Amino acid sequence: MSAPLLSVRDLEKHFPVERGVIFSKVVGHVRAVDGVSFDLAEGETLALVGESGCGKSTTARLVLRLLEPTGGSIRFAGQDITRTPASALTPIRRAMQPVFQDPYASLNPRMPVGRIIAEPMEVHGIGDDASRRARVEELLRLVGLAPYHAQRFPHEFSGGQRQRIGIARALAVNPRLVVCDEPVSALDVSIQAQVVNLLKDLQQRLGLSYLFIAHDLAVVRHVSDRIAVMYLGEIVETAPKSALYGAPRHPYTQALLAAIPVPDPVRRRAQAALGGDVPSPMNPPPGCRFASRCPHVVARCREERPKLRPMGEGHLVACHRAEELPIPAIPSLAPHPPSPAVARRLALAAERRVSP
Incomplete structure (x- = not known):
């Protein structure tokens, strides 16, 4: 059996709670993530579900190294990235990209769509201006938009179209892992189905792996291969989709x-x-x-x-x-x-x- 693309073991994130205005003092810690372990295989979708505040999004940010873990380990493509310094994270960040929850807040309103999608390629030094423009047009077609949309600004698009732009931006650098942090929760139900179908189609065409954060179990049932259920910073049940929906064992x-x-x-x-x-x-x-x-x-x-x-x-x-x-x-x-x-x-x- 091949090694998992992403392996998380005993992951912890404890946020300090301070009191005092001038002389602040740590009086406790919020155990947002407290001993989470899971594996994600190449080409697989693992859904992380639970109530609001259970630690799903914090886990996603830890995997992306947007937050520093308090404890545990994160291995990506066989490499331990738990304590990798920020200066050495650039090639790792290219291989795992996020799709954010709010399509209205995650796009810069002062930048045209073409530049938004091309920006990750500029950061990672991929191609020249002409090749980036061609890649932007290709990505817009891939997510169901037209090349002329590259000249427009985010406020000219609907919520579903903005999320498609966010997906195109995530795919610009050819990642292996896409972390979807509740990517459809801010959209209308009919648009949710379109975006979920788009994500599944892209996975089949590009061989992507998804860590899919959600609280809507109806959406999760359609998009996931395996599901991990979180409660108050812990995973309480993990199972293949058919087993979890057919025979759930944990009361939660x-x-x-x-x-x-x-x-x-x-x-x-x-x-x-x-x-x-x-x-x-x-x-x-x-x-x-x-x-x-x-x-x-x-x-x-x-x-x-x-x-x-x-x-x-x-x-x-x-x-x-x-x-x-x-x-x-x-x-x-x-x-x-x-x-x-x-x-x-x-x-x-x-x-x-x-x-x-």
Whole structure:
């Protein structure tokens, strides 16, 4: 088996919390990422999912070395880049590029689109002016835009078009890894599907690997090969897509899947929303961090921190009771007939379409 393109082990990022105006003093640390480990193979899409504030985006920034890790290791293409100085990161940054969440804030409003896309090539010394212009036109066509768009400014485009420009900029230097930090969460639902389909098409054509950060499990199901679920700075479950959606083993994963909206207003949910509050990342509990919200909690959960352990081929779960808990049916993922009211409306609509 070939070595993974990206290998992360026990990654940590603790932000200091200071008090005082003149004589500030560190009074604690926010454990934003606290012992995260995963592998990403060449040509694979690994989705990192979880609630807002769980540490997904911080993990992405650590992988890109936009933040300095507190602990752990990051290996990219066989090279340990955890402590690589900033002066030596240029060739590494060329091989892994980001696509940001907000297409309105991630593009310089004072630069035309052609220059925005060409800027990474200028930074890395790729080609001359003529070859860069030709490459910009090629990239615009690749992402579904026209060459004449290179002369326009970001404010002249819609949100979906701006995200396409951001994708073109990320591809300008031929990266091997693209880190997508919630790339469709700021877009309309119909535009989300277009951008996700574009990312999948580009992956097949260019052999890209994606680290896909998201909180929308419906989008993740369409784009990912494997999924890692994060909660309060930790990964609580990792599995291939089919295993995680078909047989989720961690109670938190089950709650996330049950929260996917059902496209029928009459149907009731089989599982209520999670109660309780997320513990403070400054002072996480000693045992399972999900214990305060878990409906299956026992005394051991509050005292002993669970570790990821295998539950099948490629399926890892951090739960003391994973073997004994039942696997619930997730109604929002299973095919189901429409409710009687919806069925009547569909039948009436069909009659109108076929009536002379």
